Amino acid sequence: MDVSLLSDRYIVQMMGESDVERIYELCRKNSLYYQYCPPLVSEESIICDMNALPQNKDMQDKYYIGYYDGERLIAVMDLIMDFPDETTAFIGFFMTDVAIQNTGIGSGIIKDLCVCLAKIGISKVRLGWVKDNPQAEHFWHKNKFVEVGDFYDTDKYTVIVAQRYL
Template identity: 45%
Template structure:
């Protein structure tokens, strides 16, 4: 999956330490979504799938500025429905936040998904995380009203038409 905003590629287990460094630079996220990541937990996340999905549906992608990893996205295609894509994780490097990079990557992703025939994009935010809720709301996502309790709080699903 290449990207017009910045070069992108599927990440592999060899990238886990670099992904971990980016993620650990975002402590606010982990205040609402513990525990802190490790290279081992990232390698597990790279292959984690919802029920009924296969690895060909999963895109664990890194976005780069030269050799520097500046954003990651975990995208599942055709989930939870055939016309829907699901973002399991999207995070930009802390020093790249607030400048529009995340929104530009997201707009490009939405355009590519729409061109491929997808009609909805879905995700979930951690209950209480003001930064995540503000970012996704700014980018056209709305809360569905569902609440999915977890071990530390709850996931609040959001979605938007594309």
């Protein structure tokens, strides 16, 4: 997939270890998120996430991407294609810079993503949010994601599974 097609408004690029410091600066200010989804981000946890894959997937289906407004990194997403099945895309992580939050930018990114994924044959997008995180729950509901009735527990929190048909 050509990630530059995922947005008309922003520059979208694959991110690597040389971007970790910038990603860390964006993430660390999102304290509400880490309150619900501990531990607090670190440069090591970002590198770990960059390399994390669901079972039976390989790196060619993983897109750890940054959205840039000019030079400025405004959002980060971890997208897994064809998971859990070949017509589904999975958002493992999505975060915007606190400085631009609540201005519709996050929703715009998700809208453009869904349009682009539909064009390449994806029929739904799946994701999870930490139960009771009001910001995440409101955001994904606003963006037409609906709980599938499934959840899973980690030792620190419960994840609610949701999806959106394209």
